[in-house]
Amino acid sequence: MPDLYYSDYIELDKILNSQHPRSFESPEEGNDEMLFIIIHQVYELWFKQILFELDLVRHVFIRDRINDNSDDLSKVVQKLKRIGKILELINQQVSVLETMTALDFLEFRNVLLPASGFQSTQFRLIEAKLGLKMEQRYKKKYYKSTRRGSLSEADLQEVDRAENESTLKELIVRWLERMPYLTERFWKEYQHSSPVDRRNSPVDEQTTNSEDGEKHKFWADYREAYQTSLSGNEADRLAEFDNVFFETGRGTVPPAAMRAALFITLYRNLPIFHLPFELLNTLSEIDELLSNWRYRHFMMVRRMIGLRVGTGGTSGAGYLEGTLSQHYAFREITEVATFLIERSKRPVLPNALKEKVSFNV
Numbered sequence: 001m002p003d004l005y006y007s008d009y010i011e012l013d014k015i016l017n018s019q020h021p022r023s024f025e026s027p028e029e030g031n032d033e034m035l036f037i038i039i040h041q042v043y044e045l046w047f048k049q050i051l052f053e054l055d056l057v058r059h060v061f062i063r064d065r066i067n068d069n070s071d072d073l074s075k076v077v078q079k080l081k082r083i084g085k086i087l088e089l090i091n092q093q094v095s096v097l098e099t100m101t102a103l104d105f106l107e108f109r110n111v112l113l114p115a116s117g118f119q120s121t122q123f124r125l126i127e128a129k130l131g132l133k134m135e136q137r138y139k140k141k142y143y144k145s146t147r148r149g150s151l152s153e154a155d156l157q158e159v160d161r162a163e164n165e166s167t168l169k170e171l172i173v174r175w176l177e178r179m180p181y182l183t184e185r186f187w188k189e190y191q192h193s194s195p196v197d198r199r200n201s202p203v204d205e206q207t208t209n210s211e212d213g214e215k216h217k218f219w220a221d222y223r224e225a226y227q228t229s230l231s232g233n234e235a236d237r238l239a240e241f242d243n244v245f246f247e248t249g250r251g252t253v254p255p256a257a258m259r260a261a262l263f264i265t266l267y268r269n270l271p272i273f274h275l276p277f278e279l280l281n282t283l284s285e286i287d288e289l290l291s292n293w294r295y296r297h298f299m300m301v302r303r304m305i306g307l308r309v310g311t312g313g314t315s316g317a318g319y320l321e322g323t324l325s326q327h328y329a330f331r332e333i334t335e336v337a338t339f340l341i342e343r344s345k346r347p348v349l350p351n352a353l354k355e356k357v358s359f360n361v
């Protein structure tokens with residue numbers, strides 16, 4: 001057997017022979033179409049790696065139990081952080097393409113019609129596997145497979161399948177709902193922080209039974225502390241608090257999962273919550289980095305084509321601006337910050353809970 005050769009191992013021939021600009025034949029008459037093709041290919045390779053990491057993370061959560069203090073959770077956090085680093089990198093790559101001017105782009109724009117990044121199935125799969133659903137998408141009409149410039153029927157079905165498998169968001173919500181931080185035996189010695197007036201409160205009963213999470217003593221105290229923290233023009237927030245944590249939840253995240261996310265965020269200094277907090281924080285970071293990309297891409301598009309329609313037939317910059325405000329997978333997790341209070345005002349946790357160093361969910 002001959003020794004393995006570098007270019008064979010990474011199949012370099014295939015990659016380096018996959019750039020076929022349509023607007024010129026010889027390098028002497030070349031334009032920026034070469035850069036345009038290469039940069040899209042580089043993006044698609046990184047998208048592939050992101051999907052690979054995402055599938056790995058989803059598989060860890062798909063198992064019935066994951067051990068929060070074992071390698072499982074640290075592996076998940078590490079992979080998600082890697083996704084974040086890739087997103088940072090591809091955000092920076094926009095500047096390389098921005099060395100091309102609007103006139104340079106016009107030299108070859110017509111040859112790619114009606115192809116468009118809109119048809120990047122991998123990008124759609126990333127969004128879908130993170131948890132973005134079709135009904136949440138801005139201008140759903142653009143996604144009809146019969147529309148010129150949209151995804152093909154086969155690609156759309158693949159995205160649809162990804163949406164219907166367990167998305168990362170759904171898996172995270174299930175994990176949060178299972179979080180056993182209210183387990184009764186840790187709360188026996190819990191003292192109310194202050195006498196609480198519970199008129200009009202959905203948390204009027206007092207229990208330390210974890211089955212009754214929303215009626216747990218802790219939440220009665222926290223609600224009280226939150227109410228006290230609100231300034232005069234924020235009085236409506238208490239009703240929102242009740243709604244989010246005890247009634248309907250927020251967006252697609254039910255109240256029990258919202259409570260766990262808030263609890264982890266509040267007490268993230270406890271060793272048991274270090275990794276869970278890192279995890280939630282990284283999800284918000286991924287949302288933010290993706291929206292940074294959307295923003296940079298949108299600004300670049302405005303510079304390249306102004307207000308003209310895209311090659312994929314959308315309204316162009318207008319459509320991209322719409323996705324920027326609407327396409328988030330973990331908005332609810334990020335918005336937990338709305339319901340935080342100062343560290344010193346937090347209810348004091350029972351020692352039994354503080355001392356608990358590991359648990360399985």
Ligand code: HEM
Binds near residue numbers: 309
């Ligand atoms: C000259 C550079 C570029 C221009 C003028 C441009 C233009 C556009 C426009 C107008 C759209 C909206 C769909 C349409 O009507 O075509 C779009 C979507 C998109 N483009 Fe680009 N693009 C450029 C570079 C890139 C690059 C380098 C990537 C990297 C993969 C990319 C990925 C995407 C993706 C993923 C979408 C879908 C975004 C969404 O629906 O949220 N584009 N692009």
